[in-house]
Amino acid sequence: AQSVTQPDIHITVSEGASLELRCNYSYGATPYLFWYVQSPGQGLQLLLKYFSGDTLVQGIKGFEAEFKRSQSSFNLRKPSVHWSDAAEYFCAVGALNNAGNMLTFGGGTRLMVKP
Amino acid sequence: NAGVTQTPKFQVLKTGQSMTLQCAQDMNHEYMSWYRQDPGMGLRLIHYSVGAGITDQGEVPNGYNVSRSTTEDFPLRLLSAAPSQTSVYFCASSPDRARGGYTFGSGTRLTVV
Numbered sequence: 271a272q273s274v275t276q277p278d279i280h281i282t283v284s285e286g287a288s289l290e291l292r293c294n295y296s297y298g299a300t301p302y303l304f305w306y307v308q309s310p311g312q313g314l315q316l317l318l319k320y321f322s323g324d325t326l327v328q329g330i331k332g333f334e335a336e337f338k339r340s341q342s343s344f345n346l347r348k349p350s351v352h353w354s355d356a357a358e359y360f361c362a363v364g365a366l367n368n369a370g371n372m373l374t375f376g377g378g379t380r381l382m383v384k385p
Numbered sequence: 386n387a388g389v390t391q392t393p394k395f396q397v398l399k400t401g402q403s404m405t406l407q408c409a410q411d412m413n414h415e416y417m418s419w420y421r422q423d424p425g426m427g428l429r430l431i432h433y434s435v436g437a438g439i440t441d442q443g444e445v446p447n448g449y450n451v452s453r454s455t456t457e458d459f460p461l462r463l464l465s466a467a468p469s470q471t472s473v474y475f476c477a478s479s480p481d482r483a484r485g486g487y488t489f490g491s492g493t494r495l496t497v498v
Contacts, residue, residue: 279425304486313389313475313489314428360427372443373418373487375427 272297272365276376283351284384291346291379293361302364303344304373305335309357317359320344331355356383387411391476391490398466398497406461406493408476416479417459418443418487419451421472428475434459466497 273296283289295301302321306314318329325337335346344361361376392407410417415436420428430443434453448470450462459478463470473494477487 274427276427306489311491313491314477314487315489316486319486362428372430372433373428375420375429377425377427 272301272363272374274361274363274374274376276359276361276379278379279377280380280382282382282384285353286350289346289348289351289355289381291359291361291381293344293346293376294342295344295361295363296342297363297365301344303335303337304362304364305329305333305344305346306360306362306375307331307357308360308378314360317346351381351383353383353385356381389476389478389488389490391474391493393493394491395494396496398463398495400466400468400497402466404463404466406463406474406476406495408459408461408490409457410459410476410478410488411457412478412480412488413456414478414480414488415456416481416487417453418477418479419449419459419461420475420477421445421470422475422492423472431461431474463495468497471495471497 275294304319305317308314317333320327320337358378358380360378362373365372389410418433419431422428429445432451434440440451473492475492476490479487
């Protein structure tokens with residue numbers, strides 16, 4: 271069975287600083303990988319996704335993520351954080367089976383932004 | 386452009402009561418899922434459906450039932466509520482098996498006392 275680990279429960283960065291959120295996955299085949307963001311009291315919004323091809327993927331809101339097969343990682347990055355980026359971020363791996371794509375989520379990383 | 390709509394947004398139940406969480410999507414998506422979110426555990430899959438009339442269990446199905454009589458609706462039933470079912474519940478839909486990614490509703494916060 272697949273699994274996702276987000277090692278950092280909380281991260282605090284200063285506004286304007288760069289950001290990297292870590293994600294490690296375990297899956298026997300080529301994974302489908304996703305990053306979602308959740309603002310307080312809201313549902314999850316898809317930031318970006320990786321299926322195949324270029325290992326550096328661009329998403330919305332200036333985010334990008336890099337798939338590294340050798341490290342089983344899919345880290346999320348942003349060069350300059352804005353106060354509005356404060357939220358919880360979830361990495362997920364999609365496992366295809368006969369029935370469909372089941373998402374397995376990591377525990378989430380809560381990002382706080384200092385002014 | 387409603388997307389995925391969940392009702393109610395908040396609910397308090399007494400132990401042993403039953404209720405149905407509603408989920409509707411207007412995007413004609415075939416795939417729909419229910420997740421529960423608990424602190425530090427991310428989201429865990431309860432049940433999912435790959436089309437009208439087809440449902441299956443996810444990771445944590447006990448105590449929940451689902452049905453899918455139409456493409457649009459995917460209600461989640463709590464048969465006899467327990468305090469362990471206190472959680473935030475999210476419904477999500479996707480147009481295909483993998484590539485589309487899931488669109489999530491805004492959630493239902495359920496407290497069982």
